[in-house]
Amino acid sequence: MKKLLLCMFAVLSLLAPELEAGAPMDTFAGEPEVRAEEPALAAPSVSGALQVTGTQLCGADGNPVQLRGISTHGLAWYPEYVNEDCFRQLRQEWNVNVVRLALYTEEYGGYCSGGSQDALKALIDQGVSYAAAQDLYAIIDWHILSDGNPNRHLEEAKAFFQEVSAKYADCPNVLYEICNEPNGGVSWGEIKQYAETVAGIIRENAKDAVILVGTPNWSQYVDQAAADPITSYGNLMYTLHFYAATHTDALRKTMVSAIERGLPVFVSEYGICDASGNGAVDTAEAGKWVETMDQYGVSYIAWNLSNKAETSAVLNSSCTKTSGFTGDDLSASGKWLYQMLTSEKEPLPAAPLAEANPAEAAETPAASVPEGISCTAVLQNHWTSNGECFYHYTASVQNGGKTACDTWRVQAVFNGPVVLQDSWNGDFYIDGKTLHVTPKDYNRSIPAGGATGDIGFIVKGGNDLQLLCCV
Ligand code: IDC
8 A cells, every 4th residue: 555645636627617518429520720829738727628629629618728748658668757756847847738658568568468467557547646746637548569450459458448447537637548559551440440449438437538549550641530530439539640750741741631621630659760769860850840730739749758778768878867857868859859848838837736825815816717726635644443444634725826716626536435434624525436525614715826725534445545636
């Protein structure tokens, strides 16, 4: 049993516009748009659960948003970068808003090739909860590669996505990528069939979560998906992957024409070197890709967060740190990425756990719809009594936004059912794995930059109870 110190984001779900019930069936048919203004960078504390409208990724409020981040290398290869300090630095210093958790299915310690499934799932749990704690989105990536056809491990994929989608159903920061790079001649028809099956399983639990679908030829033939998209589920996007020293104008054109045909495209993996993940970098081509992706509001995630001796790794192989990276620790890919992510765009809103500033709060006039509400919950103690496990948490709710909030609501999502034993400084009820907290009169309003603390609860649960996220 791990002691958890979980710092979590929260959204004021009372105040956020409700999502339409059920996933829209016709999102694909939306108008393709080239945006005059680039979409804002999403942050879970502000944008909440994402959705797809037309070709565009949007926040819960329907406004266009973009994700830009980094992918882990294979979780089995480089588990050490799944740590909260690393994620904090990526969010706060690199302006990253999404981390992709790459779970290889066949290569090295793969999920379907003898790797420890429990250890890999534990890394996903940690990745999702650290991401939530640092106000980041997390993509659970079923990283097929040498297994070319996603149907090869269909049964394992079904069981895996059934399990993770049930676990993270109420975590708005989670997206699902169901097949990294179909290849080896597998047709779009076969991929589509796989995607419909797996999306159906995810939809039983996570009704509206965004699902990313790979496309033929190492996720390059988005044109084939555009010609025959999946219509049975909404909130789907189709992935395109590029490596700038290999893929240039022709693949960019394929991307643009698929979008113009109405296909929501997501670049869930790219490198600025060649397609082997090695070789020289091509920053000129990389710049053209970034320009085009920004122009079309496409989200993009760089490969890879490791110190492997290969060009695509963002750390030098001599760097043994797992967080607190400095410029000297970065490879050419890493330097380019840092520079690109931290220039031009507006910085992300302050991370949710920024220190409250009471002086600033006092000067801020009251208003009713704040952004940037977040929650911190600390496991104070846990014990076993008569064979039952008890967990004592204290939570505080911060208002990192620019306006006062006049009410709030927090939902803490656990990895298993919980029973409430005791609570204070809030009104509480439990629905399965979720603890709902609303304020008392005396801690209902929180000034901008302020916080309300000492919200306590003791729950009874399984012997490996974990708090997954807070919304
Ligand atoms: C590469 C890794 C490399 C690893 C190899 C395994 O960078 O260290 O040995 O996988 O086969 C992709 C894949 C991605 C590849 C990457 C670079 O999605 O898994 O990672 N790449 O080859 N598609 C195009 C390039």
